[in-house]
Amino acid sequence: MSHPSFPGLSQGVSELRASEIRELLKLIARPEIISFAGGIPDPALFPLDAIGKAYQAVLQDQAAARDAFQYSISEGYPPLREWITGYLARNGITATSEEVLITSGAQQALDFIGRAFIEPGDGVVMTSPSYLGAIQVFGTYRPTFISVPMDDEGAVLSELEAAFRKQPKFFYLTPDFCNPAGITTSLARRRAILELAHRYGVAILEDCPYEELRYENPRIPSFAALEGEYLQQPGNDGRRLVIYVGSLSKVLTPALRIGWICADPALINKLVLLKQASDLHCSTINQMIACEIAKSSHASQVEKLRKAYKERRDVMLEALERCLPKEVRYTHPDGGMFIWLEFPEGIDGTELLAEAVKDIQVAFVPGSAFYATEPKRNTARLAFSLGEPERIREGIERLAALLQNKLRANRAA
Amino acid sequence: MSHPSFPGLSQGVSELRASEIRELLKLIARPEIISFAGGIPDPALFPLDAIGKAYQAVLQDQAAARDAFQYSISEGYPPLREWITGYLARNGITATSEEVLITSGAQQALDFIGRAFIEPGDGVVMTSPSYLGAIQVFGTYRPTFISVPMDDEGAVLSELEAAFRKQPKFFYLTPDFCNPAGITTSLARRRAILELAHRYGVAILEDCPYEELRYENPRIPSFAALEGEYLQQPGNDGRRLVIYVGSLSKVLTPALRIGWICADPALINKLVLLKQASDLHCSTINQMIACEIAKSSHASQVEKLRKAYKERRDVMLEALERCLPKEVRYTHPDGGMFIWLEFPEGIDGTELLAEAVKDIQVAFVPGSAFYATEPKRNTARLAFSLGEPERIREGIERLAALLQNKLRANRAA
Numbered sequence: 001m002s003h004p005s006f007p008g009l010s011q012g013v014s015e016l017r018a019s020e021i022r023e024l025l026k027l028i029a030r031p032e033i034i035s036f037a038g039g040i041p042d043p044a045l046f047p048l049d050a051i052g053k054a055y056q057a058v059l060q061d062q063a064a065a066r067d068a069f070q071y072s073i074s075e076g077y078p079p080l081r082e083w084i085t086g087y088l089a090r091n092g093i094t095a096t097s098e099e100v101l102i103t104s105g106a107q108q109a110l111d112f113i114g115r116a117f118i119e120p121g122d123g124v125v126m127t128s129p130s131y132l133g134a135i136q137v138f139g140t141y142r143p144t145f146i147s148v149p150m151d152d153e154g155a156v157l158s159e160l161e162a163a164f165r166k167q168p169k170f171f172y173l174t175p176d177f178c179n180p181a182g183i184t185t186s187l188a189r190r191r192a193i194l195e196l197a198h199r200y201g202v203a204i205l206e207d208c209p210y211e212e213l214r215y216e217n218p219r220i221p222s223f224a225a226l227e228g229e230y231l232q233q234p235g236n237d238g239r240r241l242v243i244y245v246g247s248l249s250k251v252l253t254p255a256l257r258i259g260w261i262c263a264d265p266a267l268i269n270k271l272v273l274l275k276q277a278s279d280l281h282c283s284t285i286n287q288m289i290a291c292e293i294a295k296s297s298h299a300s301q302v303e304k305l306r307k308a309y310k311e312r313r314d315v316m317l318e319a320l321e322r323c324l325p326k327e328v329r330y331t332h333p334d335g336g337m338f339i340w341l342e343f344p345e346g347i348d349g350t351e352l353l354a355e356a357v358k359d360i361q362v363a364f365v366p367g368s369a370f371y372a373t374e375p376k377r378n379t380a381r382l383a384f385s386l387g388e389p390e391r392i393r394e395g396i397e398r399l400a401a402l403l404q405n406k407l408r409a410n411r412a413a
Numbered sequence: 414m415s416h417p418s419f420p421g422l423s424q425g426v427s428e429l430r431a432s433e434i435r436e437l438l439k440l441i442a443r444p445e446i447i448s449f450a451g452g453i454p455d456p457a458l459f460p461l462d463a464i465g466k467a468y469q470a471v472l473q474d475q476a477a478a479r480d481a482f483q484y485s486i487s488e489g490y491p492p493l494r495e496w497i498t499g500y501l502a503r504n505g506i507t508a509t510s511e512e513v514l515i516t517s518g519a520q521q522a523l524d525f526i527g528r529a530f531i532e533p534g535d536g537v538v539m540t541s542p543s544y545l546g547a548i549q550v551f552g553t554y555r556p557t558f559i560s561v562p563m564d565d566e567g568a569v570l571s572e573l574e575a576a577f578r579k580q581p582k583f584f585y586l587t588p589d590f591c592n593p594a595g596i597t598t599s600l601a602r603r604r605a606i607l608e609l610a611h612r613y614g615v616a617i618l619e620d621c622p623y624e625e626l627r628y629e630n631p632r633i634p635s636f637a638a639l640e641g642e643y644l645q646q647p648g649n650d651g652r653r654l655v656i657y658v659g660s661l662s663k664v665l666t667p668a669l670r671i672g673w674i675c676a677d678p679a680l681i682n683k684l685v686l687l688k689q690a691s692d693l694h695c696s697t698i699n700q701m702i703a704c705e706i707a708k709s710s711h712a713s714q715v716e717k718l719r720k721a722y723k724e725r726r727d728v729m730l731e732a733l734e735r736c737l738p739k740e741v742r743y744t745h746p747d748g749g750m751f752i753w754l755e756f757p758e759g760i761d762g763t764e765l766l767a768e769a770v771k772d773i774q775v776a777f778v779p780g781s782a783f784y785a786t787e788p789k790r791n792t793a794r795l796a797f798s799l800g801e802p803e804r805i806r807e808g809i810e811r812l813a814a815l816l817q818n819k820l821r822a823n824r825a826a
Contacts, residue, residue, distance in 0.1 A: 005679065006677060006679040006680040006683060007614075008530055008582055008616070009529055009530060009683060010528065010529060010530055010531060010532050010554075011532065012528070013528060013529040013530075013683055013684075013686075013687055014683070016683055016686040016687060016690065017686070018686060019689070040483065040484050041483075043479035043480070043482065043483045044479065046478075046479060046482050046483075048472070048475070048478050048479075048482070051472070051478075051482065052472045052478075055468050055472060059461070059464070059465045059468060062461070065459075065461050065464075065465075066456035066457065066459060066461075067456070068668060069456065069459050069461070069464065069666035069667070069668040069669070070453065070454075070456045070459075070666075070667060070668055071453050071662075071667045071668065072668070103692075104517060104692040104696075105692055105693060107690075107691070107692050107693045108691060108692040111690065111691040111692065115423065115425070115426060115553075116422055116423060116426040117421055117422060117423055118423060119423050119424065133690070133693070136689070136690045137690040137691060139690075140528075140687070140690055140691075141423075169421055201420075203421070249484075253482040253483075254482070254483060254484045254697075255481060255482040255483055255484065255485070255696055255697035255698050256482070256696060256698070257692065257693075257694075257695070257696045264419060266418065266419040267419040270419060270422065270426055270427070270429055271426075273426075273429040273430070273431060274426055274429060274553070276432070276549070277429065277520075277524065277546070277549045277550040277552075277553055278520070278521060278524040278550060278553075279516075279517040279518055279520050279521040279524065279670065280518060280520045280546070280670075281670075282670070283517075283668055283669060283670045283696055283699055284667075284668035285668050285669070285699075286696055286698075286699065
C-alpha cells in the first residue's frame with residue numbers, strides 16, 4: 001500500500017504506518033489458509049439469541065427506542081456503568097459510577113490515556129513484547145518508549161525499577177495472558193510492581209480484556225484490586241495510581257465497541273470532557289444492548305468461552321509439545337488467546353511467515369510487530385481462538401515440519 | 414462541578430473545561446422549562462420503523478449477524494461507503510470509496526482533522542461565532558485560534574485573507590445554516606473563499622451536518638463540489654484542499670454515531686491509520702443498520718424533517734418578528750435548527766439565561782460559548798428543532814416580554 005504524503009500533517013499522524021497485523025488480516029480471508037494470525041473472538045460463540053432479544057425489547061418500546069437513538073451523556077449509559085461497578089466489585093475492585101467512563105472499546109481507553117498524559121518525549125514503559133495496538137496509539141503522541149523484558153512471572157523487576165527511575169508517565173501492561181506473549185503477571189510480582197509504582201509515583205495502566213478467559217489456576221487480583229487493599233493500609237501515600245481498562249469485546253461481542261476506564265474520579269472527570277470533545281459519547285443503543293446482554297449472558301458466556309477456548313489451547317499446546325523442534329520455546333498461557341514462540345537465533349518470523357503462507361498454507365503474526373523498541377525478530381504469535389481443534393492440530397503439525405526442515409538446513413549450512 | 418487536578422496530565426487535556434452547553438443540557442430535563450437550548454433532532458421524528466426492520470433483517474440471518482457483531486475494517490463498512498459516494502455524487506461531489514472514511518459521528522471527524530494537522534501554536538481559522546464542539550476539540554491540540562467575523566453571506570473576505578496570510582493549517586466553517594448563527598455562506602462568497610484558499614494554500618474544513626435540512630431557496634454547492642469544478646479547469650494548482658465532513662445524525666439518528674470524512678486519498682490513508690490506532694473501527698452493526706436505513710429512508714426522512722422543522726422555524730420567526738424589541742437583531746436561517754440573537758450592548762446572554770430560567774421558565778444557550786476568541790456576550794442561540802409550535806410561540810413571547818422589561822429598565826437607569 002503506497003502512502004503518498006499530504007502536506008501540513010502533524011508529526012504524530014505523519015509518522016503513522018500501516019501495521020503488519022493489518023496487512024496480515026487480508027490473508028485470513030483466504031479459506032485455504034489455516035490462520036493463527038487473527039487474535040479475535042470466534043463469532044460462532046457470540047450470544048446472538050440474547051442480542052436479538054435485547055434489541056427486540058428496546059425496539060418494541062417506543063419511548064425506550066427514542067432514548068436509544070438520541071444523543072446521550074458523555075460519561076456513558078448509567079445502568080451500564082452500574083453493571084460495570086458490580087462486575088468490578090465481584091473482582092475485588094471498589095468503585096462508584098463516577099469512577100467509570102464508557103469508551104469505544106478498550107482501544108479508545110488506551111487512546112484517551114495516551115492523550116491525557118503524553119507530551120512528546122515523555123517516558124512510557126512497555127513490557128517487551130507488548131500489545132501492538134497500544135504501541136501504535138501511544139506512538140501517535142510521540143513518547144520515549146522504555147521497554148522492559150518479561151520472565152515467566154511478568155516484567156523483570158530490576159529492569160522495571162531502572163525504567164521507573166526515568167520518571168515515565170505510566171507503565172502499560174496486560175496482566176493476564178498478555179497479548180502477544182500469553183504471560184500472566186504473578187501475584188508476588190504484582191505486589192512488587194505496585195510497591196515500585198508507589199515508590200516512584202508512576203501510574204500503572206492495566207489492560208484487562210482477557211481476564212475472564214482463564215482456563216486453569218485461580219484468578220489473580222488485578223492491580224486495581226491490590227491498590228484498593230494498599231490504600232486501606234495505614235501510612236500509605238494515598239495516591240491512586242492504577243488505571244484499569246476493561247472491555248466487553250472478548251466475552252460478549254466486539255462490534256458494539258464497549259470498553260471502559262476505571263480510575264481516580266479526578267482523572268475520570270477530565271476524561272469525560274475528552275470523550276465529549278472527541279466523539280460526544282458511545283452509541284446510545286449499543287450501550288443499552290451491552291447492558292442487557294451483560295446482565296443476561298455475561299456469566300454464561302464466560303463459562304461457554306472458557307470451555308471452547310480451553311479445548312483449543314489444549315490442542316495447540318499438545319501439538320506444539322508433540323511436534324515442535326526442541327530448540328523452539330513457547331509459552332503455556334493460563335488463559336486468553338495467544339501462545340508465543342521463540343525460535344533459535346537466525347530464524348526470522350517475517351521470513352518464516354512468507355514461507356508458511358506459500359508452502360504450507362499456515363499464517364501467524366511475526367513477533368517483531370509487538371516491540372515498542374528493538375524487536376526480537378526470531379519470534380511469532382499464535383492465536384488459538386479461531387478454528388476447529390482439527391485445523392489447529394493440522395496447522396501446528398505443518399508449521400513444526402517446516403521448522404524442522406529449516407533447522408536441519410541451518411545446521412547443514 | 415469541581416475538577417480537582419490529577420498529576421502529570423498533558424497540557425491539552427489538563428486545560429479542558431466543562432462546557433456551558435453541557436451544564437445547560439441538565440436544564441432541559443425539567444419539563445416545566447421551555448427549552449431552546451438543545452440543538453438536537455426531535456426523537457419523535459426518528460425512522461423507528463425502518464430501524465426496526467433493518468435490525469430484524471440482520472439478526473434473522475445468522476451469517477450476517479456473525480459479521481455484524483465481529484471486528485471490522487477501520488475504513489468503514491464498504492456498502493455504507495458506497496452509499497455515501499452516491500449521496501455525494503447527487504450533491505455534485507465526485508469521490509470514490511477510497512476517499513471516504515467512516516467516523517463516530519462528525520465530531521470524531523473534527524477530532525481526527527485536528528489531530529492530523531495541529532501542532533501546538535499552529536493557526537486555525539474559525540468563523541466568529543462557530544460550533545462549540547469544534548472549538549472544544551481543536552482546543553485540545555492547542556492551536557492559535559484566528560477568528561473571522563461573518564456578515565449575511567458568511568465569513569468577511571478581507572478578514573479571511575488577513576487570517577490566511579498568517580499561514581494557518583485550515584479554515585473551519587459550517588457552510589449551511591451554521592451552528593450557532595443560522596447563517597449560510599452564499600455561492601459568490603464560497604467561490605471567493607475557495608479562490609483565497611488556493612491562493613494561500615490553506616485547507617478548508619467544511620462541516621455539513623445540516624445541508625439536507627433546507628426549508629427555502631435552492632441548495633448551494635458545497636466547497637467540495639466547487640473544488641471539483643475548479644480542479645477541472647486548466648491551469649489550476651491541482652491541490653485538493655477541501656475536507657468535507659458529513660453526518661447521518663441529523664437526518665436519520667444520532668445514536669448510531671455515523672459520520673464521515675471525504676478528502677484527498679493521501680489524507681484519508683493517514684486518517685484510516687489514525688482511526689485504527691484510536692478506536693479500531695466504528696460499530697459494525699451500527700454501520701450495517703445505518704446503510705440499510707440510509708437506503709430505505711434517507712429521502713423520505715429529508716422530506717419529513719424539512720416539513721416539520723420548517724413549521725417550527727416559521728413559528729419562531731413569526732413570534733420573534735411580532736414580539737421581539739426592535740433593538741434585538743436576529744438571523745433568518747434558510748434551514749438547519751438555529752436562530753441567533755444579538756442584544757443591545759449591556760445585555761449579557763449568560764445573565765439573561767439565569768433570569769429566563771428562574772423567572773419565565775425559558776432556556777437557551779448564551780452566545781459567548783460559541784467564540785474561539787473574544788466572545789460577544791450580548792448574544793444567544795435559539796434552537797427550534799425540539800418542541801411543539803405552540804410551546805415555541807409561548808417561549809418566544811415570554812422571552813420577548815422579559816427583554817422588553819430589561820430594555821425599559823436599562824433606558825430608565
